[in-house]
Amino acid sequence: MSNKVILVVVDxxxxxxxxxxxxxxxxxxxxxxxxxxxxxxxxxxxxxPCYESIHTGLDPADHGITANSLLRPSTVDNVFGLASAAGKTTAAVAYSWFSVLYNAAPYEPVRDQETEDTSKPIQYGRFFDDAGRTDFHLGLPSDADLCAQVDRLLGRHRPDYLLLHTLSCDSVGHVYGGSSWQYDRSATVVDSTLGKHVPAWREAGYRVLVTADHGFTDCGYHGGTNDDVRDVAFYDIGHPSPGISDGAVSQRAVAPTVLGLMGIDIPAQMKEAPLD
Ligand SMILES: [Zn+2]
Structure with a gap:
């Protein structure tokens, strides 16, 4: 089976x-x-650490990016590199850290913000950054603007794999906390924005996966092991067996799931079975 995949990471x-x-x-x-x-x-x-886990199928202890401050280019097999090497077209609308992980470091806006380079793991990239901001990431592109970028890339390049990453929930959570009405509302805004776009993405032949890198504490942090920071949802829109899977699965399963859907061989480093 070979499908085009859009992965949405709601930070x-x-x-x-x-x-x-x-x-x-x-x-x-x-x-x-x-x-x-x-x-x-x-x-x-x-x-x-979780961006890299999502794209490599490895825990941070194994891929090596064990802190945000250790952000650097990925050194292991990852979804973008593998897809690109398999002759697939790749794209991302995402925070600049994804450009650093998979395309080029350091991030240079003039060079990297609009990437159109088929020799890169992320061939068509639209990256945003928060350099110089003091209010976490508040004020970054809206979910609506990010989805418009996605639609533009889909129309121009028909990528086989596209990552959409939004920091809207994360930034609101850092300022107001994970139990605030502001955080709840930001989740609903992302959701309703997806509601406007996903049907057309499905019509265009994409499986649409939606997940998060991590959760949030009530007081506006994450990094630890409690359920509120560790549990995230993983949706597969278009799955042939719809419903709800009880029991927890590992974030390490995302990369092999994406590769499996795209018909790309799963490297031995990815030990988690694809979700089915
Ligand atoms: Zn995050």
Missing amino acids: GLKYATALGHCGFLEGQVESGKARRWRMRASLPSMSA
């Missing part, structure tokens, strides 16, 4: 908030169009 969206405040995604499950798992984020439950 910092915890499991309970996805189930409680993402009515579009839950409606896809309820109406038999999607399957949902409870996924355990890798440790530490921080962004850069």
Whole structure:
């Protein structure tokens, strides 16, 4: 089987908030169009370590990016590199850290912000950055703007794999906390924005996977091991067996799941079975 895949990473969206405040995604499950798992984020439950875990199928202890401050180019097999090497077209609308992980370091906006280079692991990239901000990431591109970028890339390049990454929930969570109405509302805004775009992505032949890198504590942090920071939802919209999977699965399963859907050989380093 060979499918085109869009992976949506909603940064910092915890499991309970996805189930409680993402009515579009839950409606896809309820109406038999999607399957949902409870996924355990890798440790530490921080962004850069989990971005790399999502794309390599390895825990931070094994891929080596064990702190945000250790952000550097990936040194192991990853979804972008493997897809590109297999002749697939890759794209991302994402935070600059993904450009550093898979394309070029350090991040240079003039060079990297709009990447169109078929020799790169991320061939078509639209990256945003928060350099110079003091309010976490508040004020970054809206979910609506990011989805418009996605639609533009889909229309121009028909990528086989596209990553959409939004920091909207994460930034609100850092300022107001994971039990605030502001955080709940930001989850609903992402969800309703996806609700506007996902049907067309499905019509265009994409499997749409939606997950998060990590969750949130009530007081606005993440990094530890408790359920609120570690549990995230994983939705597969278009899964042939819709419904809900009880029991937790590992974030290490994301990379082999994406590769399996795309018909790309799964390297031996990825020991977790693809979700099915
Ligand atoms: Zn994050």
